[in-house]
Amino acid sequence: MAVLKGTSGYVVRKVTWSLGTVLFVLVFNFFLFRMLPGDPISLYTKGRNMPAEQLVKLRAQLNRPLPEQFLTYLRNPFASTINSTRFNRPVWDMIGERVWPTILLVGTAVLIASVLGVWLGIRAGWRRGSAFDSVTTGITNTLYAAPEFWVGMMLIIAVPFLPSGGMSNPGEGGVLDVAKHMILPVISLSVVYLAEYTSIMRASLVDELRQDYLTLARAKGLREDLVRRRHAVPNALLPTMTLIFLNFGFVIGGAITVEAVYSWPGLGLLSYDALRGPDVPLLQAVFLLFSIGVIVFTLIADLLYAVIDPRVSAA
């Protein structure tokens, strides 16, 4: 086998691996639900009433040979013929409606948490062992131990005057109204990410502190402040940035429970509804989407790392 060298080889390897992983997700997603014991129809419908013609269609679909069904699925896993059994609508239409609220909520939370976390991590790591460091580390460790949905539930009790359900009041829906509805869920989510990002940033800055180039910078006569800003922090930011991308899977977990607590109409709440059914086609679709999301973000993290640190792709 020809070994690809250099940057292009690195990119090709990473992209191939990602595609392979997506394929594996598709196989897993298809066969897992077909290994279930019992009548698949009853699993799909869970005793709910379904129009007779749809039942016939579903039965015809499930009666085809397994390899044929798999090929159909593989040809287009995003087909509009995949219907939710609970809501009787194409699953990808439902998912399409729910994507933006989640991006809005999670994006805001990640942005706040990463900026604040990086700042706290720098301050704590630079003065390792100081009172500020001990307090920050103590608080972040505690926050990291708290389930995000519990933080959300406590906030609803503690701050009863802020809206705690949905994305807007019925009949309203202006920017201000949505912003008001976002306050509590964003806090619950960012509190947990904040803990994660602070500790990552602190650890990677502490790692840099031992490097010789910092001694050199000081020997050149640079002020302590400049040593930190120009030399230590940019290097410490590399692993932190990629880890923020790699953490996407962790972010999804938070979105599912927090959206459920606040009835935020995003993908998390949709997954919660799907598993409550259980609505198998919807669950499969959501799982596929989340997995692809994480695979793409992992790929971005890998490629980004190669761009900012050329040593990675040279190896």
Added chain:
Amino acid sequence: MNRITRARRRTALVRFWRDLRGHRTAVAGMTILGVFVLVALLAPILADPIGLDVTKSTAAGHMGPSWSYPLGTDENGRSILTLLIYGTRISLLVGVTATLIAIALGTVVGIAAGFYGGWVRSMLMGVTDWFLVIPFLPLAIVLATVLERSLFNIILVIGITSWPGTARLICAQTLSVRARPYMERARALGASDWHQMTRHVLPNVMPLVLANLVLTVSIAILSETTLSFLGLGDPTRPSWGYILENAFGAGAMSNGEWWYVMPPGICVVLVVLAFTMVGRALEATLNPRLKEGAA
């Protein structure tokens, strides 16, 4: 085992214990864990198990804290304190057992991959990477939906989704152990693969396994809480996540029943924090490379 080995091991153990006790956080963590383990063991003495039965409850639902019900009652009139005490048992049991499954799987896969190398390693690490990249909660949800809701299955789901981190770590460590001269000596003396793996590799990776085990328990307990909150736990055995699920379902937040929501969460935070503190201290004690870095 001869006398010299035994004496050497005893000194090592004593030194290890002294190092560990030097970490204030480790002592604090072990104290917290001790209290929770006692509560779990003494549950039947601390609270009558009949208090878990919805049909046998005599009190009114949604009561606030009082002398006879220090943490109030749930929507069925059960004492929340009783639920919390028995919840300690389930949460700890699930956390620890799931971790044992994960660590066993991770260690076996890691050692096999690191020891044999070649295509075995590529294949095993490929599977590991796949599990690492698949988002944990959606995967656990999908698995838990497919399986029946039971204590055993939730342990299984958490166990088989939490091993890849350990496998990577152990594989890397095994690779470095395998390159050491004494392994060559063992091979030259005709040691079988099995002998090399169990007698030479395993003891060398064991400290790492131990530290990883303690850290994994905290994640497993958080996972159990999340899955139970989503309604994927065993509905007949209350855990802390189960109490939170009930509180959410019963509208405890809109009623302002903080005594219902706060205690299970605080228990989770304390136990997870305690396991993390002990785990970090273990890591620092067992891994000399980290020692100088520890503040």
